[in-house]
Amino acid sequence: MTVLQGIRVLDLGRFIAGPYCAALLADYGADVIRVDRVGGAEDRTILPVSSQGEGAQFLQVNRNKRSIALEIDTPDGQRVLHDLVRRADVVIANMPPRTLVKLGLDYESLRRIRPDVILTASTAFGTSEAVSDRVGFDGVAQCMSGAVHMSGLPDHPVKIMAPVVDFGTGMACALGTMMALYERKTSGMGQEVGASLLRTALTYSSGSLIEEAALGVDRKATMNRAPHYAPSDMFRCSDDRWIIAQVIGAGMFKRWARVVGRPELADDPRLQDDLARGEHGEELSRLMADWCAVRTRPQALAELEAGRVPAGAVNSPREALADPIIAAADALRPTDFPGLPQPVPLTATPVELSRTPPSIRRRPPSCGEHTEEVLQEIGYSPEAIAALRAKGVV
Numbered sequence: 001m002t003v004l005q006g007i008r009v010l011d012l013g014r015f016i017a018g019p020y021c022a023a024l025l026a027d028y029g030a031d032v033i034r035v036d037r038v039g040g041a042e043d044r045t046i047l048p049v050s051s052q053g054e055g056a057q058f059l060q061v062n063r064n065k066r067s068i069a070l071e072i073d074t075p076d077g078q079r080v081l082h083d084l085v086r087r088a089d090v091v092i093a094n095m096p097p098r099t100l101v102k103l104g105l106d107y108e109s110l111r112r113i114r115p116d117v118i119l120t121a122s123t124a125f126g127t128s129e130a131v132s133d134r135v136g137f138d139g140v141a142q143c144m145s146g147a148v149h150m151s152g153l154p155d156h157p158v159k160i161m162a163p164v165v166d167f168g169t170g171m172a173c174a175l176g177t178m179m180a181l182y183e184r185k186t187s188g189m190g191q192e193v194g195a196s197l198l199r200t201a202l203t204y205s206s207g208s209l210i211e212e213a214a215l216g217v218d219r220k221a222t223m224n225r226a227p228h229y230a231p232s233d234m235f236r237c238s239d240d241r242w243i244i245a246q247v248i249g250a251g252m253f254k255r256w257a258r259v260v261g262r263p264e265l266a267d268d269p270r271l272q273d274d275l276a277r278g279e280h281g282e283e284l285s286r287l288m289a290d291w292c293a294v295r296t297r298p299q300a301l302a303e304l305e306a307g308r309v310p311a312g313a314v315n316s317p318r319e320a321l322a323d324p325i326i327a328a329a330d331a332l333r334p335t336d337f338p339g340l341p342q343p344v345p346l347t348a349t350p351v352e353l354s355r356t357p358p359s360i361r362r363r364p365p366s367c368g369e370h371t372e373e374v375l376q377e378i379g380y381s382p383e384a385i386a387a388l389r390a391k392g393v394v
Contacts, residue, residue: 002029003356007181010035010088011065012072012105014043016138016163017122017197018094019061020170025090025177026064027349027358033084033374034065035072038392040367051339054364057163059337061170062364063346068375069368069394072103076393083378085113090177094122097132107192116190118180120173126196136197138163145201146208154221169200171350222281229274230281231256234314235292237300242314245288245304248274252309259307260291321345333360368394 004025009032011022019034026032036044047056068084071077081104085091093105100106100121107119124136142148142159152158176193184190202209211217219227224244226232232246247256250273254266271277277284292300297313304311315323326332334343349358371394375385388394 001356003353003358004028004030004181007031007089008087009033009090009092010084012091012093012095014041014094015046016057016061016166017169017173017195018092018120019043019058020167021120021122021173021177022065022092023061023063024171024174024349024358026362027360028353028356029358030090032065033088033370034062034067034365035081035084036067036069036367038069038071038368038394040069044367049340049344050337052366054337054339054366056344059335059344059364060346063335063360064362065365066362066370066374067365067368068371070371071393074391074393076388076391078104080375080380080388080393082113083380084374085110085117087378088114088117089181090118090120092120092173092177094173096123096135097121097127111190114190116184116188118177118184118190118193120177120180120193122169122173122195122197124196125198127194131198138165138197141165141197141201144198145205146212147201147205150205150208150219150221150227152221152223157221165197165201165204168204169195169197172200225281225285226278227281228278230277231284231288233281233285233288235285235289235300237292237295237297239296241297243292243297243300243304243311244314245309245311247277247309253277255307256304256309259303259309260287262287335360335363337363338366 007025007030009022009025009030011019011032011034013019013022022032022034044058045053045055046058048054049056049059070080072081091105091110093100095105097106101109105119110117110119123132124140125131125134139159142165143157148157148159151160172195173193176195180191180193208219212219224234226246229248232248234242234244236242247253253271257263257265265271270280295303301311301313313319313323320326331348332345333348335346336343346360348360352358372385375394385394
């Protein structure tokens with residue numbers, strides 16, 4: 001038995017936030033049907049890795065799904081879409097509100113087809129009239145939130161290349177969808193679940209925003225060095241490989257001081273709380289850099305771990321795949337896909353349940369791989385499917 005057994009999800013999401021929300025629901029047992037365009041949607045081919053052009057990000061966020069290829073902006077396609085909606089508990093579509101209305105995927109249109117349907121619709125900036133039709137991606141939200149200003153150099157901001165805002169928004173959407181499904185058990189009613197990239201990014205930056213509003217400190221970029229506690233930075237070791245170490249709180253600072261051979265620092269009157277240590281972060285980072293400079297990365301990490309100081313390797317993607325700690329954490333699931341010479345590592349569901357665990361049971365689908373299967377399930381005959389195919393609708 002899985003948590004969401006019997007729940008059907010129609011996934012019209014694109015890129016990451018919408019599809020990842022659907023993938024999380026699928027991991028917990030929902031029957032998720034991805035609606036592709038005939039020939040494949042535009043998000044299939046970003047970072048292409050397979051011989052057919054499927055992208056790395058597509059593979060990660062579309063596991064456990066079936067795919068139907070359907071032109072939903074045609075009259076026949078709309079009829080098929082409505083038949084799918086009638087049998088769906090959840091519709092996922094991360095598009096601007098104007099686009100949802102144009103395609104008949106807005107909540108008011110969907111509830112006329114199925115009154116208790118749940119629409120999960122994330123946007124770039126939210127649904128306020130002034131911003132609802134603005135378009136944006138992960139990097140735009142990162143930059144607008146203040147986070148990117150705090151990274152890199154004062155004259156050269158740097159964003160994180162991993163789409164953290166997209167994935168965070170997908171997780172928030174999955175949580176909201178689960179709450180809407182739970183509430184529906186009592187009320188019998190559907191509702192719209194909303195989220196935005198901007199609100200996710202502002203949540204990540206909220207500490208800095210609150211500090212600025214309260215104290216007006218006007219923080220500047222400090223590269224990898226944290227301004228609020230120390231040492232917290234990245235350090236080069238003698239083998240030219242890097243580590244990160246993060247020290248927070250008096251107890252941890254005392255342990256770090258012992259590890260680096262400077263136990264007297266724990267009693268230094270200048271360094272008696274995190275904020276004070278953050279203000280002397282450059283000095284503490286230099287001490288740590290000197291300590292790392294005469295140790296290889298494995299030596300430095302081993303000593304820090306023995307001293308219970310949080311630290312880790314700054315891995316390249318290649319190093320991450322070979323990292324024994326990552327392997328021991330059982331966080332990656334090798335998964336086959338047509339056109340790939342070997343299984344690819346899909347990251348496991350981030351939240352485990354002890355009795356009803358999530359799982360990756362099905363590889364990501366090829367475009368339209370399950371069109372006939374899905375249409376037959378909702379009552380289409382082979383002849384009707386053939387007619388739709390002849391028109392290019394499926």
